[in-house]
Amino acid sequence: MELLCPAGSMPALKAAIEHGADAVYIGLKDDTNARHFAGLNFDEARLKDAARYAHQHGKKLHVAINTFAHPDNYQRWQQAVDVAANAGADVLILADIAVLAYAAERYPKLERHLSVQASATNAAAINFYRQFDISRVVLPRVLSMQQVRALARSCDIDLEVFAFGSLCIMAEGRCYLSSYMTGQSPNTAGACSPAAFVNWQDNDGTLESRLNGILIDRFAPNETAGYPTLCKGRFTVGDDTYHALEEPTSLNTLDLLPQLYAEGISSLKIEGRQRSPAYVAQITKVWRAAIDAVKSAPDHFNVQPKWQQVLAGLAEGSQTTLGAYHRKWK
Amino acid sequence: MQFSLGPVLYFWPKAQILQFYREVADSDVDIVYLGETVCSKRRELKYADYFALGQMLREAGKQVCLSSMTLYEAPNELRELRKYVDNGEFLVEANDVGAISMLQEQCLPFVAGAAINCYNQHTLRRLISMGMTRWVMPVELSGQWLSDVLSQSLVTDIRDCFTTEVFSFGHLPLAWSGRCFTARSENRSKDQCELCCINYPQGREVKSQDGTQVFVLNGIQTQSGYRYNLINQLPAMQNLADIVRLSPQQTGTFDWLAKFKANLDGSAPQQLNATDSNGFWLQLAGMACG
Numbered sequence: 239m240e241l242l243c244p245a246g247s248m249p250a251l252k253a254a255i256e257h258g259a260d261a262v263y264i265g266l267k268d269d270t271n272a273r274h275f276a277g278l279n280f281d282e283a284r285l286k287d288a289a290r291y292a293h294q295h296g297k298k299l300h301v302a303i304n305t306f307a308h309p310d311n312y313q314r315w316q317q318a319v320d321v322a323a324n325a326g327a328d329v330l331i332l333a334d335i336a337v338l339a340y341a342a343e344r345y346p347k348l349e350r351h352l353s354v355q356a357s358a359t360n361a362a363a364i365n366f367y368r369q370f371d372i373s374r375v376v377l378p379r380v381l382s383m384q385q386v387r388a389l390a391r392s393c394d395i396d397l398e399v400f401a402f403g404s405l406c407i408m409a410e411g412r413c414y415l416s417s418y419m420t421g422q423s424p425n426t427a428g429a430c431s432p433a434a435f436v437n438w439q440d441n442d443g444t445l446e447s448r449l450n451g452i453l454i455d456r457f458a459p460n461e462t463a464g465y466p467t468l469c470k471g472r473f474t475v476g477d478d479t480y481h482a483l484e485e486p487t488s489l490n491t492l493d494l495l496p497q498l499y500a501e502g503i504s505s506l507k508i509e510g511r512q513r514s515p516a517y518v519a520q521i522t523k524v525w526r527a528a529i530d531a532v533k534s535a536p537d538h539f540n541v542q543p544k545w546q547q548v549l550a551g552l553a554e555g556s557q558t559t560l561g562a563y564h565r566k567w568k
Numbered sequence: 569m570q571f572s573l574g575p576v577l578y579f580w581p582k583a584q585i586l587q588f589y590r591e592v593a594d595s596d597v598d599i600v601y602l603g604e605t606v607c608s609k610r611r612e613l614k615y616a617d618y619f620a621l622g623q624m625l626r627e628a629g630k631q632v633c634l635s636s637m638t639l640y641e642a643p644n645e646l647r648e649l650r651k652y653v654d655n656g657e658f659l660v661e662a663n664d665v666g667a668i669s670m671l672q673e674q675c676l677p678f679v680a681g682a683a684i685n686c687y688n689q690h691t692l693r694r695l696i697s698m699g700m701t702r703w704v705m706p707v708e709l710s711g712q713w714l715s716d717v718l719s720q721s722l723v724t725d726i727r728d729c730f731t732t733e734v735f736s737f738g739h740l741p742l743a744w745s746g747r748c749f750t751a752r753s754e755n756r757s758k759d760q761c762e763l764c765c766i767n768y769p770q771g772r773e774v775k776s777q778d779g780t781q782v783f784v785l786n787g788i789q790t791q792s793g794y795r796y797n798l799i800n801q802l803p804a805m806q807n808l809a810d811i812v813r814l815s816p817q818q819t820g821t822f823d824w825l826a827k828f829k830a831n832l833d834g835s836a837p838q839q840l841n842a843t844d845s846n847g848f849w850l851q852l853a854g855m856a857c858g
Contacts, residue, residue: 306687309716336690356685360640362649362666380746385641392643408743408790409639412683414708415742415783418792418854421847423708425685450853453776469743473782474775475753482774482783483749483790562746568758 240505241529242300242398243522246278246512251288253519258526261298263331264288265511270318271302272355273511274428282321289326300329304353305428307334316340323348331376333411338370349373351398355411355424364393374398374504380409383494383563387501396504402521403509404554405489405561407469415468420450431467464555490549490558492528496539499532517552524548569806569832571825572599572733574815575635577741577786579765582612588816589621593628595822596829599811600625601661603635603652607787608645609763615651622658638663638683639744639788668698677701682735689720696729704733704813707740710851711801714808731810736798737824738815739771739784739791740854749785769818781843794845794855799827801849803834
């Protein structure tokens, strides 16, 4: 079971590797990946440095090229594949059918993983993508543990699941909420609820967060204000004002680790390429210890309170959830 | 240009669905999509009922297409999908690549629905080689984007192999989740939902705290708060969209169909109301109205 950690910069990549990541995933400095944020990610030269550093330490580098190519500059997505391949990436994480096909034909020996943005939630969908000779599928965060188990037992392919981090509650790659409100979506622009559209206003102590002018939440002086990700706002349905879609909370699957291990899940992915090197270091350390513990004694695995403490401190709104893995969440 | 009625996205009682399709049979719509596309727990109509409706509508002169679900998570749902694929008579609209996989295995033609991620000419061409005969572009794309795809040489030389369809009227399906938001709005879990969607034949409105209609909850599907309405874009759509899709609403669907037909050449534009939008088509935020 691999620990796959995020990095938006060289310091974050080094932090991940120093603290026990088996592999690190990164993106290029443009809208070819789903974390296209200012000041984040790697240009061609840095990508080479990243690959070299990972390989020197015996670790793998995955490169996410997981937005959908635009018709008028399709070449950029092809070039992203070329750049990653030439820099020595071990794995490409891809979503667009055209990009998958290009990578499979041009670089058949370079491992291809199906990005969560390709939204493969069932055995038939996984079967569809096999024509591009993928070796692993990253599962969307909409599946229950029971459904993950069913896929693990019925599909002869490596599965990767999200273990910790920001929780997408919609089937990834098929969510147009962000472009509905701002014109930019993960699929087309590589960003959800982009920062350029965020506005904060203090009204006599009540803090209002808006996204492109739309009120996402209001915070009383004693409340912690979170980033206005549009699916995590408080809205009114009928007579009730509440988190109509989801609370600001992070996914945390530590409790499920023995089950994921027993099902032969190949890789645990930590979300958060936009996070700081310090965050990546702390998260990696906890998950390294947890995976080592489950591997050495799968039947006697106990979640250490100190692990949960660290993770809760790093979680959105200081809350964590099992998300869709746990049926009650649904 | 032809007109289609998309699948009914809401959970209506059986009698209401049958009444609606009796009216469809009498209408002058060209193409009808049938089937439950949102939630496998909605079983007012079963596969055999949709199949019978399809035969009735075909006899009324409609071209019928069976729409499959968007989010398949469980093996029993795939078994239901298999029935759609094996129906033997009607074209199938795939809204998940799992459906394409099954259709492709049997060398059957298919419609790629709006939830299939086809954003460029290379993917479009691949889908055509797999059997796609009609492309419903993702709802977030603009007229300009559609034009950019269709004008590529990779596409122009196979333009007669497929038709294009644009979602043009109704609340836009924007997201699908493992979680049921309608059940959540009634403080129920999905397992104990008691099929409460049936109480909301137009979905449940979600407003911001200062009163803007932001979303509509429709079970596991989240829709646009505003009604998408491209009636005044019809003249500009002429060379881009072969088929204009209207999504069935609880009331007024056929009135709007008549209004759309009347404005094909731009001679009968409509004043949009404050909760209509056309932003996606115009390359703006989806909820904007240009």
